[in-house]
Amino acid sequence: MFYVHMLLLLSIIFVGIRFGGIAFGLLGGLGVSILAFVFGIAPGNPPISVMLIILAVVAASATLEATGGLNLLVNYAERLLRKHPSKIVFLGPLCTYTLTVLVGTGHSVYPLLPVIYDVSIKKNIRPERPMAMATVASQMGITASPIAAAAAVVMATAATNNLDISLSSVLMVTIPATFTGVIIGCLWSLRRGKELAVDPEFQEQMKNEDFKAQLINEEMATADNQKFSKQSKTGLSIFLGGIATVVFIAMFGKDIGLLPEGVKTSVALQFLMLSVGALILLATKVDPKKVVKTNVFTAGMSAIIIIFGIAWMSDTIIAANKPYIISLVEDVVRAQPWTFAIAMFASSIFLKSQAAVLTIMLPLGFMLGIPAEVLIGTLPACYAYFFFPFYPSDLAAIQFDRAGTTKIGKYVLNHSFMIPGFIGVVSATLIGYSISTGILPIWGWAIAIVAIITAINLHMNRQPEVASI
Template sequence: MNTYVLILEFLFLLGMLYAGSRYGGIGLGVISGIGLIIEVFVFRMPPASAPIEVMLIILAVVTCASILEAAGGLKFMLQVAEKILRKNPKQITFLGPIATYTLTFMLGTGHAVYSIMPIIGDIALKNKIRPERPMAAASVASQLALTASPISAVVNVYLGKALIDLFHLQGGANLTLLNVLSVTLPATFLGMLAMCLYSLRRGKDLEKDPEYQRRLQDPTYRDLILNSTKTTLNDYIPQSAKNAVYIFLSSIVIIVILALYEDIRTFEVIKEGVVTKNIVSMGVIIQMVMLCFGGIILISCKTPVRLVPEGVVFKSGMVACIAIFGIAWMSDTYFTYAMPYFEQGITSMVKAYPWTFIFALFAVSVVINSQAATAKMMLPVAIAMGLPVPLLIGIMPATYAYFFIPNYPSDIATVNFDPTGTTKIGKYYFNHSFMVPGLIAVGISCLVGIGLAEIFIR
């Protein structure tokens, strides 16, 4: 196969991803379907397998989280977070990002940010703190935490059989959920704190900001800025909503216990008279537990079923699922076909300098706006190259780079939630509010992650 042809086909792949990104999540999925058809019937690439397990994990987690939202549990979680934030308003630049990070860690999705972001902005404004400082950092933190959540799709892509088998080949004992989280949780949390430290003094103070002063002269903006209050503290939270949260948190505890004690999920299978041990993967465990506890919340908290598909978590999750369906299938088809031809070329460079793979993860994430899809697309490439598994775990935060181009829904929403105009997309597009916080958070997370992985991934 001609190398130039493979490069042209790779450029075609990037072109389809870019075209899909212009239409958003569902657009990414279905336009990738166009690319898949062209790959198979024009370029004659055998189709790879669709990313079924990743999609099922997303469906299960989103279903349970959506039932939690419909039961009022998400509002209760936001109310608890708001009480903490309003008791410590001067620390909003730290506590705002910590709040969004924690919500993502617990829910396995970053889309709860839409509800808490107006509150973060309101607290900052009322304490004369430039809203861009906590709001931009909080948006980045909500996505960074996905690589530290035990129920996120990206973490469970990394716990797939292929990476575990590679780890065994490299002499490792085992690769478990706790191994991964022992690296990604402290690494991303420290990355977030570094970002918050930077954010403390970024930009001009409100009274010196020209855009804020200009908006104060506009009667419409002035009323919006000075007289509005965003709060959930006055909302009544029934006991059933609180119970829904306790049940949901119990599901995470169950998942961690099952990850810790492998014997519980090990079964004997008899095939042709031979007894073998079958260990249920964590991906399957998460699917089962999330569906089970979603049902428990639905029944015990008398949750209205009709509200489940109407919430922001359900809608955002389904869009993400469709996007990953098309993106991962098209990308897997190309790399499965092309890797044998690349082994003597680009792979030799990456094998010589394994850390350079971080740039591949970063670049793909910028284009496709999904950490799980980035991992599903690029991990087979890393596995084929035989890259060290500890390194791959350490640089996992680099699967989040879609802050680079400010078109992700949470970033756009954050800009719209800031009436002062301090959180913005710059004149030159790339000089936006999320760029430097994102680079700091991901960079520090990867550096710390690489070091921790050498300790905990053995």
């Protein structure tokens, strides 16, 4: 019956792909109903702890956006990009990565995409180089963020399985791993595609005056021309201070007695992030009605529904078929535990949420007896939905690139995001696994530094652009 149940799950996923968004969650609930009433299986446990953490984080981040603080953060990133346009291939992806780490969602990439395009095209740099990697980097930052849904899943799942996995032990692996993976992806992107001046496809389009006229938007407002209120600056200051506090308490709270006895870090994250939102609300007096209308709130609620339904269905199937699943893959996983990364990667191709992938796969990993350090090291592999170029941020990058260099290929899979995605994720997973399992313990940080220095040296030694477009 396991294969029948899996066929039902795959059917739910494929139908969910067709509709997108919260369809995964709604259809997951339908799947649980079918399993309960048709197959007579008792429903598993819905991921309540995970959803509560995401709710708290989304509430705080949405309050920040309502104050204008998120736009202010993007403004700072834009100033950096415009100040150093020749380094856009590196700085663009690094800015989107950093934004995700700070605010916990890859959807923060959207305001920066038109800026990255504008800086690139004015510098005669092929926009595809920074833009494709920028969308990949924005998603790679998820597992490196202390307040992202992925971190919530790791902490909640560890607590459920009575494992003492701290937030610091996770971030000490995921931050250097994903950061270095982004740098390696940027290095490859430096030379991707032809220079615009010698690209026959682009030059053919340049013969069209309408195409040529729309390449550069001279009326686009720059960062220096934008004004921000005291409310936005106050909101951003409190939010960043709140993140620092959350990380500090998660790392040292139990050791120095800040957390009461018996309070789990996953629970502390919930009330701390709600407190951050409350402090922003009280200090800025932002209208609460604006909070629920923000993009962060909408995206966050969608993520919760997706995780609720599809993870609940997966847990139901795993719980009902636990002995058979263990007998099926136990020998392979015990002999080669790193293969768990491949399973997560494959799952993520279809599940457009890293939190959803981890909610499904981590309990399975614990059930199979995979060591915690292996699970932590393979966390970067939970991002693979660049495989099909239909994720909103990928489509946005294609839309914003008016030069047409960022695109879906003739055969669909030969699109702009495939190779940088593979390079970034595979590199990050290999480095994360090496750091977490002790192959490269402290040297993980050194790798990141060496990669940065190498990237900068290679970039500075690049030949100048062939010619103006």
